[in-house]
Amino acid sequence: MNEINKPKKPLIFYYGIVLIFLMLFNLMILPAITERAIKEVDYGTFMTMSEEGDIGSVQIQSNQILFTDKEEKAIYKTGVINDPNLVERLHRSGAKFTSEISRESSPILSLLFSWILPIAIFYLLGSMLSKKMMDKAGGANSMMFGMGKSNARVYVKSSEGIHFSDVAGEDEAKDNLTEIVDYLHDPDKYKDIGASMPKGILLVGPPGTGKTMLAKAVAGEANVPFFSMSGSEFVEMFVGMGASKVRDLFKQAKEKAPCIVFIDEIDAIGKKRDGNIGGNDEREQTLNQLLTEMDGFEGNNGVIILAATNRPESLDPALTRPGRFDRRVPVELPDLKGREEILRVHAKKIKISGDIDFTQIARMASGASGAELANIVNEAALKAVREGRAYATQTDLEESIEVVIAGYQKKNAILTEKEKRTVAYHEIGHALVAAKQTNSAPVQKITIIPRTSGALGYTMQVEQDNHYLMTKTELENQIATLTGGRAAEEIVFSEISTGALNDIERATKLARSMVTRYGMSRDFDMVAMENVQNKYLGGDASLDCSEETQTKIDSEVVEIVKRQHEKAASILMENREKLDELAKYLYDKETITGEEFMTILNS
């Protein structure tokens, strides 16, 4: 309920201010102006002045008498007294006198002028403003509050001319959208056969993978107008504005058809309606309006709606049913080849040296999104400028990967000898356990220079080949690798540190997934105990089982991690000499590459 009142406040607030202003005006300023030069005198003075003829013009009002002296320089005022001789005396004095009852002080007229008229004017002004707001959506907001919050640019018509070639990788998504482009080019081909295009297409994927870019590229390729709006803008300000914004958006779009309408973050309005008390009525109204609009136009009228979200599971089923957003295009994180292409696209925008190995950089930036890759290239260019070079080099790019992923090097964070040794052993512990299990280089590079992200070291994992299945053994090996850092500390220092925090979290999560989701437990066979939410935003899971089962799950998880921890410890003890040798190398050099690591290990 609060949500409803809140957006209303500005209008009430606005009228309130006007009212207060009017009251102040009437009570203080108006009288002050009119009575500026009027001197109040007693009736006796008035009588004396009129008898002596020292009086200019006189105005007799219902409750007071205004008069001037002979030269008409000063104005005086006095009360009215029942004075039968007044008229005769004034006549004798030769003053000009009038009675002004009706004009000056009719209470009805003064009420009209000082209250009703201004209020009527402000009311008219106000309703004109709000009408304009309905028409132009955000436009008037910035007028009213005028404080930087300019969301006047509501429906942007794209002339940026982004094309599919600007979006690197994402080939499946592009294939899928090519059909839409083709339809916009030549709708008759589709109409002839009776096929109708999907009205809505949902672009689904993690943040920064190029969903907005793809939508713009569809418009660019088809050379049609592009209307864009973010879901959160719909539910922003005033009650009822969301729905009317939707109505208006579609009205404009229909006029400009064929065209693309792009709604970013559609989950902001399209969340499941759960009917809870205190639910967001405004959002539901907006969603209902959107559904109505989508039903209201025929599939073939040339308005194609693209929407982006990274939480598809939270969308209202009414929105995803056939006839609305019935097509779903996954836009996933780029693979190795995709990353390389994205790097190349963005590298065209900066000056780089001729001998850049993009494959190598793409390999190092494993797991990065398109937006992060764009950022990496830009950081490299910035670094080149900082160091006074005219172009960016391979090293710039490599260093900026670490910057984007782990933060800047903290040049002046001093680790104590002991801490530095601990970090070196910890990192080598991970790498050694990994290498012994798979007999291959586990890392690209390890550095033990503290980062602004808080990490004391940074390990760049080797890119795994595109890998769609994980076996139970591989999962167990991963857990063993994660425990390797702590195991090394235990063996070498007989003391443990807080450095394993992140490892512990990840190992637990893996072990828990094995038990609750992958059916790799001792007791539960192929029964799922957890539901995963927000696949694209970290993937939080919620338990879905009885309390006794939870207890069993917990003990199985502990057992799995414990077994792998013991395995890691025994691997390290068997290779104690190599552990010492590698850790010393890392301690001295602060950086070790995968190749150096393997050379030392196999020597």
Ligand code: ADP
């Ligand atoms: P999303 O909408 O998925 O969050 P955007 O489309 O806004 O992501 O992408 C943000 C930025 O990341 C883009 O402006 C672009 O510079 C870069 N980017 C992301 N994906 C790609 C890609 N596939 N090719 C080229 N650049 C990309």
Ligand code: ZN
């Ligand atoms: Zn660790």
